[in-house]
Amino acid sequence: MRAAAGQAATLLRALSNEDRLLLICQLVEGEKSVGELEALLDIRQPTLSQQLGVLRAEGLVATRRDGKRIFYSVADEKARAVLGTLYGLFCPAPGTRP
Secondary structure (H helix, E strand, C coil): CHHHHHHHHHHHHHHCCHHHHHHHHHHHCCCEEHHHHHHHHCCCHHHHHHHHHHHHHCCCEEEEEECCEEEEEECCHHHHHHHHHHHHHHCCCCCCCC
């Protein structure tokens, strides 16, 4: 039980930063390049790279290189499940209240 709690705490720490949460929410919708993420989220490139590095170090995102472009995608199904729950709680359908 303690090991599972440690894993959960690590995941929650990684998701507790607003920029990282925004990034991984975008990646749940599908693979995206750094440029796409920068345009979608209005996060400056140095911050974007730093936060993607944290997500990558935690094993939450994977990368794929295509020429000079690097694409990111969600690599952890537990993170995907947690984000689904958060989305259901905080991102209700239009016309409803949270």
